[in-house]
Amino acid sequence: MALLGGDSRRDLGIRSYPLLVYILTPLVALMLQAWLPRLLAAEAIFLLFFTQWYLSRYLRLWRKLPFWQMVVMIIVLSALVFGGSWLWDRRKVSRQ
Numbered sequence: 001m002a003l004l005g006g007d008s009r010r011d012l013g014i015r016s017y018p019l020l021v022y023i024l025t026p027l028v029a030l031m032l033q034a035w036l037p038r039l040l041a042a043e044a045i046f047l048l049f050f051t052q053w054y055l056s057r058y059l060r061l062w063r064k065l066p067f068w069q070m071v072v073m074i075i076v077l078s079a080l081v082f083g084g085s086w087l088w089d090r091r092k093v094s095r096q
């Protein structure tokens with residue numbers, strides 16, 4: 001086995017990322033820790049509406065919602081999830 005030379009970083013495959021990546025990664029992780037459940041709730045709303053739309057369109061199990069009405073309902077419900085959770089967080093912080 002050869003000893004590591006002057007290019008040992010390249011030999012080991014170690015990458016050097018810009019400083020901004022090292023600064024932003026923990027901040028993004030902290031943000032996702034709080035917002036990930038909200039994003040998943042909005043995605044669940046989206047999936048439930050489109051699953052209902054797909055099933056009603058092709059299998060005729062339920063009454064079919066008009067497409068644009070469904071899009072508006074998804075946006076409104078997702079906004080309620082994000083807005084309500086944001087207000088909940090602000091209220092919780094103000095109590096402390």
